Amino acid sequence: MESGFSSSSKDFMENVEQPHVLAVDDSDIDRKLIEKLLKNFSCKVTTAENGASALEFLGLGDHPNHCNVSKVNLVITDYCMPGMTGYELLKKIKVLGGRSSDVHAKTDQTVRH
Secondary structure, eight states, rough: OOOOOHHHOOOOOSOOOOEEEEESOOHHHHHHHHHHHHHHOOEEEEESHHHHHHHHHHHHHOOGGGGGGGOOSEEEOOOOOOSSSSHHHHHHHHHHHGGGOOOOOOOOOOOOO
16 A cells, blocks of 8 residues: 555545545645645645635635636645735635635644634
């Protein structure tokens, strides 16, 4: 098992509609790595380099373009990004996205307020 996932995980992914993941990270290398890993598991992946770009893609930014908005099943975001942290991005998605947004956050860093 090269990837750390069991064959049953791959079988599960093959039987599920292709999930759409929005990966947000200011590091180009990290975005490409996340994209490659998720595509190996048949995910549709869209990347954004910052929180503002992610909000625009979701149709929640300053210039919403609802014509190009597609359903995103999961947002993976870096916590520490210039301009808007990952936590701030998730808060905005929850507030601006309304009832259709179910936001859960997990971090491997200690967050202090």
